[in-house]
Amino acid sequence: MYISLGNPNITIVNRCPRTNGNCEYMPSEKMEEYLKTIYDIACKDSVARTTAVAKCLNLSPASVTEAMQKMAEKGLVIYEPYKGATLTKEGLEIATKIKRKHRLLEVFLTNILHLDKKMAHSEACKMEHDISGETENALCRMLNAPARCPHGSPISPCTMAVSTCDECDVDTGILEHKAREANIVSITDLEPCEMGAIAFLRGDQKVVQRLSDLGLTLHTKVELLRKAPLNGPIEVCVRRTNLAIAREIADNIFVSIEG
């Protein structure tokens, strides 16, 4: 990112890292909005169609097609004409990050500043592009690592190499933490009969201790047996015993899926 001071209206633009800034500039905010939209649509349907994205962002399909081609050049999406776009690993990372910031901000705006949910959403939409990773994680700490946004959508975990939230604090310095290696998902995202190994337990220390006492220690293999309907608990098998765990607690259990 760099700030062009020559222009009286200060604009923040994103220089494409791969082509070392030789490709056309695309404002990062706009790009992030695209990625976010593609992420949302691709969550429901497997491919985000150009028309669907255009409808969501209130833009013409032509400009969406153009933007998608640009993002495809940058390696953020895989774009197939007439079909639509899917996120690449890099694109997904950016989208997940921005979603996380958005939802953390929403929690902050509703729980701390007591704005209504609608207001919080639109404010978060603007702020999400500007806050740094440090602010993002500081928010997460202050809000005690919330698992869901006020609208009930899950908040993805941070990318720091911590195994519990207790290790994340200002004193130790965020920058000291390495990034997590494996790709981790919440245990609630597994499908029945899928296995994973515990990678990160988010949230309150008491609950983390309880889960550990019951055998959910780091690197332990767990199998998801079933999810109760209506956002009810999940049942997992760990160390030959079956445990029922409330969804809001399970949201905070992250596992790495074995290859």
Next chain:
Amino acid sequence: MVGCENCGRCGSTPKQIKNFRQVVALAGNSNVGKSAVFNQLTGMDQIIGNWPGKTVERAEGLLQYKGLRIKIIDLPGIYSFSTYSMEEIVSRDFIALENPDIVVNVIDASALERNMFFTLQLIELGVPMVIALNQVDLMEKKGLSVNAKKLEEILGVPVVTTVAVKGKGIRELTEKIIDKIEDKKLPNKIKYGQEIEQRIDKLISVLGNVNTGGYPARWTAIKLIEKDAEITKLVEKADPNIPILAGSLADEIEKIHGEQSSIVITGERYHVADMIAHQVIKDVMPGVKKRTLTETLDSIALHPVLGYLTAFMVIAGLLAWTFTIGTQISGFIQNFLTMIEQYEPVISGPVESIIWNGAFTGFIAGVTLIIPYVLPFYLILAFIEDSGYLTRISFMLDSGMHKLGLHGKAVIPLVLGYGCSVPAVYSCRIMETPKQKTLLAYLVTLIPCTARTVVILGLVAAFVNIWWALALYAFDILLIVVAGRIAFKVIPGEYVGLVMEMADYHVPSLKVIFKQTWARTKSLILIVFPAYIVGSAAVQALYALGVLTPINNALMPITVGWLGLPAVAGILLIFGIVRKEMTILTLAIIFHTTNFSSIMTPVQLIVLALVSTIYIPCLASILTLASEFGWRKATTVTIMEIGTAILLGGIIFRLLSLFM
């Protein structure tokens, strides 16, 4: 669940075990069969059921063997000695501070790793131990075999394989207990990772002469490294430097592992537990994975659609029995008994005959309540409990319970509440936080228990119609939902979500079911029968003497003015405090008839049933609430419920009068 000694209904204190020489404590995870082992050792009827957390208070019993008298103590089941719940603190303090001669660690062989995790903590506590490797039959069904000898060698603890519900291995266990009491040899020291052991040793060396309040040094050192708040405070008093040293040692461990020290130690224990399990368990049928009974049943019981249907049918079936079949049996018994003696109440004539007549009326009321309603209810409940199905209902209804500020486990006390509020209030201990316990206990006292069901049946189903009785039931549930939502907002405290073990189903044993039903009914018979007989005789005598009228008159503004009931309702509701069914009984005595439609309009019957259902927890429930939560909360609940009942009763009376 509680045994009769905890029920409080009979008001007698638990039998004190006297003249014992030795004390043996039973400890282990929840739902591993501790209570079954306890019953086998002592020949007592501690209630056993297939859901975690039923033993809420330690039970005591006596083991007599070859002239020895040994006190056996059944501790509540826990997974760890952290301080997550009251039970964990109580158990660890008992073992560490009250110095039982030995501890029998009951282990579920089919979940050896998790049980071993707790065993390792017992070993840290440095007490002489015997291990009962229970439920080996279930383990064999899973195609696993365990090498008890090997386990014995590794831990340095005698290991006996048992199937406690069938009494297998109990004699051998008894002998090992006696041997252990004599030799008192401590278990082997189980070592954790080197970086942790070094720091434990460092702490043990400085702890040398410090008074740690009776806790052994190694255990204290480990707890200090785990930053256990209570132990840290305790040691701080003796020597404030030690916690500082422990803190820095813990920080070092946290640096090495990049995790919190208590989580590191938990991980270490599990690591050792895994290694031990790996050495002693053999997969007899590797690769062959039979679909177990539990899996098959769970595919129905936890199915997104069928699961709800099953839960509904089980609970509804439990109540339907009370509604339909109970009524028939009750009528049959009543007819049979009236053939023997006429029991139309009399209020004139010689005093003896009034009293005798009253007593007989009470006897009939007791017989027509306990046999047809309570006994079958407890029989089916025991069956459901013992099968392990209650945890499945908890699983399915968890998200619904969230709306009340509770979680799935709350279903268990609520279902028990349909039987009797007293054990149901005790079972509220399965909830984790004080807030959830209080909230749940409050809701439990609003559940229509068998006594209240009898009132609803006797007044409304019999003389208005069954639909109004069901409507009252539905209204009561609605009231619980509304009250729960309000109370959740009002009661301060924290909320913890559901974390619950889903034990395997097992075919309920008839012996267990009958014992359990008997244990619950026994106390009922011992107290309810005399209460009915004496109470009924007293009411009849007092009425004949004309003492009741002033009380009725005093309460008339509420009973007649606001609720629209006959003046006699005042005395009914006062007797109802003792036991809810007394309202019906008193009514029958005073009006010399059991045909209530001749004395009250349908609206009055409905209002009276509604008010007596919710106006106050019965005396036994109030006492239980007070002993569990203190008098302040018990009084608050009582006053609130009286207020709610009067308010709602008056409104319903006016609404119903519009069209009935």
